[in-house]
Amino acid sequence: MRGDGQKLWTAAFLLSIIANFFVVSILYLLMTTMALYAVERFQASDSVAGLAAGSFIVGALAGRIFAGKFLDFVGRRRLFLGALIILVIAALLYIPVNNLLLLLTIRTIHGVAFGAASTTLSASVMALIPAARRSEGTGYFAVSNTLAIAIGPFAAVLLVDAATYDVLFLVAAGCALAALIVGLFVRLPERTPTADERMHKWRMRWSDVFEPGALGIASVVFVAAIAYSGVMAFLNSYAQQNHMVVAASTFFLIYAGVALLSRFFIGRIQDRYGDNVVVYPMLLAFAIGLGLIAIASNGVVLLIAGAFLGIGFGGLLPCAQAIAITTAPLRRVGVTTSTYFIALDAGTGFGPLVLGALISAIGFEGMYAALAVLVLASMVLYHFVHGDKKYRQRVAA
Known part of the structure; x- marks a missing residue:
């Protein structure tokens, strides 16, 4: 602890870093392999293969907009855990997929859940970081992103080469489940919306x-x-x-x-x-x-x-x-x-x-x-x- 007396390394902060690592790993495990999977599994064209990879990002954007607007109305812990449950289910649903349209649908839903989970956790953890140490704390939290960027693509290549895509999907589901288990022990700081915010809950201005x-x-x-x-x-x-x-x-x-x-x-x-x-x-x-x-x-x-x-x-x-x-x-x-x-x-x-x-x-x-x-x-x-x-x-x- 520094001389300012503001504690950064709490149990909630540490658990948030661990949970974030597992959540972000899902993105990099699948993003680097999904285009090739679409080509090999469904003989997709290059453009459709790119869509199979990019549809996750489209879903993530929608999930981020929803979480940014409604996380305090839904409840941060409730939204985070709900998104993690969908992440587990969506990862498992890749295995029985038998056509491209269904793959694109699952990719988009998976992306929505990822965007909601990532945004909710990243927003909530800011309340755990002392204001005077915000840049330092944000940097430590982002270590989980860096590790996921390094390990995710590397592990994906190894898994696909040594095993099968189904094993890769099981590992992605395992990451989501690990995040869910850790998330159960994280007490995310909640915030009660103001009366004005509740009045304009469904307003969607810029x-x-x-x-x-x-x-x-x-x-x-x-x-x-x-x-x-x-x-x-x-x-x-x-x-x-x-x-x-x-x-x-x-x-x-x-x-x-x-x-x-x-x-x-x-x-x-x-x-x-x-x-x-x-x-x-x-x-x-x-x-x-x-x-x-x-x-x-x-x-x-x-x-x-x-x-x-x-x-x-x-x-x-x-x-x-x-x-x-x-x-x-x-x-x-x-x-x-x-x-x-x-x-x-x-x-x-x-x-x-x-x-x-x-x-x-x-x-x-x-x-x-x-x-x-x-x-x-x-x-x-x-x-x-x-x-x-x-x-x-x-x-x-």
Whole structure:
């Protein structure tokens, strides 16, 4: 505990991190294998295979909007546990699926449950973190995301190669069940809606779905997510073209390891010295990493790029989430969290659609160079939406 007397490491906080790891692992276990599964199991075309992977994100966006708006009306614990139960059932339903339409339906439902569970937990855990340690605490919580990013795709490839897709689906169901068991012991802090909120419970204006105060930093996250989607979606293809497959298989482990290490000091620096001290260098590191990928002539350069992306994009995510929470009223934490993750999911999910066309026009190297320039431009965007403002104290509730 620090001298400010505010305790961060409580049982509820630790259990929330564990539960979040299992929830996020479901996304990365299935996202990296679902397109190939649709092709092998149902002879799907490339576009339909992409839809089989992306429909989960579409569902997640809907789940995040619902959770952001209604988590305090439904009850945070009730919504979280209900979503986890659906996650278990949906994962098991992949096994008997016998046609593409049913697969797409289950993927969408699975995504809705994931979005609701993730948003509810991420919003609720902010009440467990002392305000003076919000960036640090958010960074520690995001360690579970980093571990899931590293372990999920790696485990998925091993499971499909050594066993079957049915085993993969059982593991995904097991992750959901583990999250449910842990969630039973987590006492999420509840909040009672105000009389005005209850009066407008079913109103769905723009401001009821998105937090205006968080849209600025969310726009930066959206741009960054588009850039990172180019790595997630196309790095393996790029590596195969340039005979760097071994390095590409290690790339995400390097990325995750560096991102994990960064969580132990970046949040503290942000809490002490402000947002700009960490965000500008991280965006610069992100751009450098993308530039290195564009010019990578061997595996060593590619691995160095992974380290830069770990400190850049990997470090940016929890810092940006802390900024979003700080710039909005406490009573709007659910909508604020939803706004942040919608931007992240939208950039990650829809980025490859645009970047695929870009690759056809200018090649992989040109695409990664263009993304490096895009991230550099996002530094200017950040300056205007947040960098020239001072948000170190929460705005009034």
